[in-house]
Amino acid sequence: MFVQNCEFCQTTLKADSLPEIKQRGKEHLASNHHESFAELFAEKYAGRRCGNECGYTFPDDVSRVANSAFVCPNCDHDHLNPLVTQYVFWRIKRQ
Ligand SMILES: [Zn+2]
Numbered sequence: 001m002f003v004q005n006c007e008f009c010q011t012t013l014k015a016d017s018l019p020e021i022k023q024r025g026k027e028h029l030a031s032n033h034h035e036s037f038a039e040l041f042a043e044k045y046a047g048r049r050c051g052n053e054c055g056y057t058f059p060d061d062v063s064r065v066a067n068s069a070f071v072c073p074n075c076d077h078d079h080l081n082p083l084v085t086q087y088v089f090w091r092i093k094r095q
């Protein structure tokens, strides 16, 4: 059994397999905590380069990064999926 505690709403997700818990975690976060991830994305990427290595650097201003809504204005790379995948992976526990 794999479990994942959501730190945003105290929900505990459970699944029998690793791919399943990853999928559940991603769906839960994408549909319930989109705004929290927009903040997380802005904090993580302010002043940093696009995750697609296209050469674009996000502005230092966190509010301007938040407005870009996960997408690189230069190459259209969507940062939501990798961010959520990484986040889910950290929080999965085996029971
Ligand atoms: Zn939640």
Ligand SMILES: [Zn+2]
Pocket: 050, 051, 052, 053, 054, 055, 056, 072, 073, 074, 075, 076, 077
């Ligand atoms: Zn880019």
